[in-house]
Amino acid sequence: MMNTIGMIDLFKMLKKRWWVILLLSLIGIAFTSVLTIYVLTPKYSATTQILVSRQDVDTQSIELGEIETNIQMINTYRDIIEDPVVIDKVVEELGNTLSDDELQQKVDVITQDDSQIFGIKVTDTDPNRAAEIANLIATTFQENINNIINVENVAILSKAKADPTPVSPNLLLNQVVGVLVGFLLGMTVSIVLETMDKKVRDEKVITEKLGWIHLGNISEMAKSETAIEKKEIDYTVSANHTKKALGGD
Structure with a gap:
């Protein structure tokens, strides 16, 4: 059961940061392509x-x-x-x-x-x-x-004849190696970033991992509600100032 939960959590981590894996895989292909075409000497x-x-x-x-x-x-x-x-x-x-x-x-x-x-x-x-x-x-x-x-x-x-086709480096093989290395590196980075993230985004973290009792939820106010609340506070403060200025209690 623990292995199943671990695999599910791992899949969620990778799915959440899929862009990291994709980016590093593309970087791996680009790096090996440039290295093969412009740096390594063909033989x-x-x-x-x-x-x-x-x-x-x-x-x-x-x-x-x-x-x-x-x-x-x-x-x-x-x-x-x-x-x-x-x-x-x-x-x-x-x-x-x-x-x-x-x-x-x-x-x-x-x-x-x-x-x-x-x-x-x-x-x-x-x-x-x-x-x-x-x-x-x-x-x-x-x-x-x-x-x-x-x-x-x-x-x-x-007799030996000159062959203009190089035997090395192999561009396709190097690109495959590059994308595999980038993919594995992306998975590692995704897992590290996820494990280092200590923010609580789910009540399951509180109840299952920390063992605390879930007392309730605090809902997030929308911007429109925040604006109305701010106007009401400003109106109240302004009214109090006006009352004091007129000598009221």
Whole structure:
């Protein structure tokens, strides 16, 4: 029963100050929209696909064990791509405009279950540079892998292309987050304002919460009644002054 009353009271609080919740929700949407469009730097991604096999593709019969070994080797290829043997050469090709750590943070190796194909994904603030870096890494890896591991075939299946559509920030997602945060903040503010308001507006507060006896109500006078009462008082005061001035009792 107490939970039911509490929920009802909470609903009344929120209903009473609905404008606070609406206002903060709109502020949340506006803030995240401005932040996403004008403050956050958009980022773009480009991906190139690579196939590496340790056995010649012209072989007519490829054993299942060999394919599984090639799939397991992808983790090794990932480490090689992130190794200085590839990263340093790519940095040199880019004119040393990036450090090794900065370049490694931009690169992500994407693998697929039960597939010998993996992708090199690069995320950058410039879509053209993202594609350029991805293709450079793929080419450098292709040229140097034989010096590290004995492989017979490294094929670049598809080169990275510049994509003008940013992958982040996501405007719609940020707006949803903004309205949710604004809504929750509005609910919190509404509850705080209501609990801090100590004015008695209902006789239930006196009888149920304070435990006092309700003796009666004092009705509020209308403005017209107040004006008439004021005129009667002024008339009485004026009459008394006049009576005194004439020497009356």
